[in-house]
Amino acid sequence: MSCEVSPIVLSQLVDLYYRVLALPSLAPSPKVNQTFSELVSLCLQIKVPSNHLTYHLDEICKKDNNNFNIFSLITRAMEAEGYMERYWAGILATADNLQTAMRLFWYWDNYATLTKYELESLKAAGCSTFRRVAFVGSGPLPLTAILIAQEIKSHVVLYDRDAEANELAIAWVKKLPWGKEQFSFRDADVWDVAPDEFMQYDIVWIAASVGANGKEKSGVIKHVRKGMRPGAFLAIRSVEMGCSLLYPEVQHSELGDVDIVRHDDPPQGVVNSVIVLRV
Structure with a gap:
């Protein structure tokens, strides 16, 4: 290169x-x-x-x-x-037609491509069970969680330390036909969540915006991973090359002794890559 x-x-x-x-x-x-x-x-x-x-x-x-x-x-x-x-x-x-409005979002196609790529990476890594899913750092616009729920029909728990972000998300997510049944929200900094709470999940997503740098993000990953059950998966959003100017990049060396089963290059035009760990 x-x-x-x-x-x-x-x-x-x-x-x-x-x-x-x-x-x-x-x-x-x-x-x-x-x-x-x-x-x-x-x-x-x-x-x-x-x-x-x-x-x-x-x-x-x-x-x-x-x-x-x-x-x-x-x-x-x-x-x-x-x-x-x-x-x-x-x-x-405030949209009259929520699903139409969602598709008008500037980066909707990017989110759709990214989520498809992540699910394909997980399946290739051997992750075939998606009964309960967590997303850490979901924010006020959890489009990935929406797309995941549409695809795999699982219950998704959204964690964010910003209660206002969750309130903003709830105001529109609960308007979806399946929103009330498939989504739960937790106002919590991940560091304040007991690790064994994550034992219930088959997969945990760690958002690209979690952690100020790779080292801090790796600390969050270790905290979450500590409580997860053996065989569960972590999907960690990172960045490559020039996109390291937009989000913290996670280096494999920062993750310690973990089982990295996939780290695929992102699709053309997509900012984030995904690192898949098996617990």
Whole structure:
């Protein structure tokens, strides 16, 4: 694999980095939407390891007497996503035709492709039982959980430490024909949940936005895994290559002594990859 990045692409990334940091507000607006659309599009094009990419970006920023801070960029990207999800949760809560409104969401096709890819990876890993599913870090717009429930007809428990995010999600999820039966919500920071609570699940999803960095995310994974029953599965959302500028990347070395059964490349145009662990 080549570790070279086009100077033009690097220059565009640095420009976007400064533009993202300079945004006075991250709430959805034409300027915010355009800036992050450009950033995501560019990140998806970059196929070099994240450490090489950040090295090159840091070298360019040093010429401007600055340092490239990937943590600041990821934090801003995840904050902007949070604002966007709240905005769309409000739209869905008041929609006359909820299922039509869901498909109008800007990234609906991306979510649908990502969920299909994750379910295929799980089945290839030997995960064929989906009676009870948990999603950690579900947020106000848990579209993955909706798509999972549609596909596998399982009960899904949604964990989020932000009670307001859960309230926003409940306001529209419970309007779905199957919403009241298939979904439960837990207002809880995963660190405050006893590990043995996770023993009831056949599979636990860990959202891309859980953890400020790979090390913190691996801590959450170890906490959850500690209580899961043998043979159950963890689906961990990570990122590869250029998309490491958008979410924390999980390195295999950070996971410790675990049984990694799948780690497939994401489909074309999809930001997140999935790492599948067997407990």
